[in-house]
Amino acid sequence: MLKRFGSLALAGAVMAGGLLLVPAGAASAQSVTEASCSGDSLVKETLTAGSSWEMCWRIDTYRGLVLDKVAYQPRDEAAPMMVLDSIALAQLNVPYDTGATEYNDVTTYQVGGRRLQAITDVDCPTGEVRSAWTDAARGEIPAICIGEEDSGLAYRTNITNDALYAAQGSDLVLHTVSRIGWYEYQTEYRFHDDGEVSVRLGATGDLSPNDYTNVINQGWPLGEGDTDFAVNHYHSAFWRVDFGIDGAESQVVEKFDTDPTGEVGTTGDTGRTPILDTQLTTVDTEGKVFVENREAYRVVNPDSINADGHARSYEIIVDRDQAYNLNPETDYDIAFTSAKPDEVHASYNLIPQKANQGVSDYIADGESLEDPVAWVNVGFHHINRDEDQSPMPIHWQGFTLYPRDVTAQNPLIPEGRKWVNGDMRGVPNPNIPTTPPTTPPTTPPTTPPGTPPATTPPTGGPTTPPADGPATPPTDGGTATGTVEFGSNEVTPGGTQSVTASGFTPGESVGAVLHSDPIDLGTYVADENGDVEFQFLVPTDLPLGEHRLVLTGQTSAVTAEGTFTVAAATAASIFTQLGTTGSNANVLATVGATLLLLGAALGFAGWYRRHRGSGAVLA
Amino acid sequence: MKLPFPPPGSDAGEAGEGRTPSGRAPRVLGIASIATSASAVIVLAVASQVAVHATSDEPDPASAPIAAESTDEHAPEKADAVAPPAAIPAAYDQLAGDEVSYVRFLVSRSADFAAGGDLFGGAGLQYLSTDVADPSFHTDGQRRLSLLYYDYASNELVSFVVNVTAGTIEEVQRGSGSQPAPTDAETGLAWDLLLADGAAGAELGAEYAALTGGAALTPETDTLELSAHSFTTDAASFGAESCGVERCVQLLAQVSGGAFLTTSTYVVNLSTKTVLPVS
């Protein structure tokens, strides 16, 4: 609940910049990606769920498919957000367990160029095939398949008396195929509608016809009996991932390290549930890492803040303990270096000024990380199977880039769940009536204090004048008084109000009641300073006018109260509400279509705020 | 539209010749690449035939093939002139054939190129590849390509960064010890050398005969698909320890029908034109 100040600051920025920017118009603005490439090189796809991806693609002679300026636009954002400056294969190392053979396919064989296969119907049954000029001898060939594919269940939550919230997801998928000797490799990038990116290499084709051995422990018997042992081998695939989160000028690499404290909780099923402590430390200098159990890494843009005040980042999810840790070229899961134009390949670098160097050389100077590049190494020990004979069933290796706090909520959130943000204990579900009417309409409306409201206007229309009289005086039992501050002095029905109150005894329970119709807003625990912070959703049927919030310490009897105004939506209040809740369509829904324009301006202003001065490349 | 390649005074680019008898017909791409080496014509890297639809009456120089090797008769490196591409791609766009011709021509006019030696002992560097130079390190939006050549005279890898927009070479770098994947010409010459080697030629000939019902294996045999990878080693145990500093390749030879000849037991040193047994 610490988001209040950041959110208000955002609202201020929006007020200052949003209106001014309306004439410029988001519609005519060219994104960084659109400014970087053109024609068939530009991919821009809005998925079924409404989120979009855009990027530039090209075929590199050695690395094959290269994607640049990869940007994601969550469904409810007005502009794309840069995620990756670039991603491509950086090496493919295949050593055989007999020690007799080792290949480095990217540099010594080529994944692009003449090795790139022409895409056929069977490669691309539903997607769009685009061409590329791959090599001098062939010129342009159909090189890539681009299409939207189902990804199965995106989310599902079945809320009693509310709704089953569930949806199917989809991915934007780009892939190419390369033939390297007897193997064929499919390079695939899968951009999910929720912002996740799956990076994979599929291996098919044929097992090596040359690598058979009679050393039982170095191969697996193929064919009849136990005479022909196909040599086991590793495929270590390396990707160079150049992060550019939200057009960052500087990004930070952080390590998550979760360790047991040695203490246990006794209230769980086993009575010995370990208490874990998750520490975040920054990785300040270049180096290799093995990702151990309960460790993770992410790249953060500290200057890009989501609607909840959290810095946007992408996490690198790798399988653990798969690396071929037997050579310096392959002995890491992830290595972090500062981006350099002459550090292109993970090993056997082809740039003459760093000829034949690799990650071990790049990190040797222990430089500080500014524009971090992650070299992700995914190892796969291929112990051959009978089934792997011709044509070999495709087998996959890869990793995932996982958005962390890119959006303040699920980017595909259904309307009815937008009110859930943070600890909502004590906050009634606005989708269902909080209290059924218990009083027959014929009974005079004599509402005793402390009873839930029996007269609820059917709409938020301003039919009920504000009841500002002291019909229900607060308890006078408390001798001491605390203070209450609101996130904003004026809110609209359906908006979120945040509350900070102080003066209570640390640790005591504090009840919160909204007057004049007494509405129970729940009970909160005062923190170590005697402060209480919480948010609540202003009921859409709350009468316009002034309302008083009274908090009562249940131990100290301290009371704290303050007033705020519920007002019909205005442009100013919309900005405030949006600033508080992000792109909250609940709010938008209450104020009518004309204000959607202002919402779009807000989104664009947010984009502008994040991107100004970021040195965007314009062609 | 200008046709920057072929240049005036030279024949049409041979790689595209004969494949587009009519601009209206589907352009057939990806058929066998023909590489000319010292004495032989070999079918290399045969890809499946693929037809794409032509949309204009004349071959588009941005998408058409060009001579793959700097040592080919019609190579941009041997041209008298190559015009700049009709349209300069955006910084992050994929390659276009006409800009590749243009930058190869520009490189061929440099002193660095002329001072180098090619695969066959001639003057001039041996062309390896052209790619987009990582555009993220520039903010001017100009188009830059990175070319790799091999200098057989000094056993160095030479890179050129050419600014297509400005038509200038911005950077030349040289280094040793790095061996990019071999070209078709290098693959073809390595194969010739392998067949000419007494032991290797006999072994491969016998294996080929067994697979084909007695056919003879000669440099003219065109039922093979050849490919190769560059070979680098730190090991000093088998006589190939100079591979890496010198340019060596290992071949793959796939006979029609799928079988591979056993070529993994040899390495061909293209810098010294020698065959090295490695097992």
Ligand SMILES: [Cu+2]
């Ligand atoms: Cu395998």
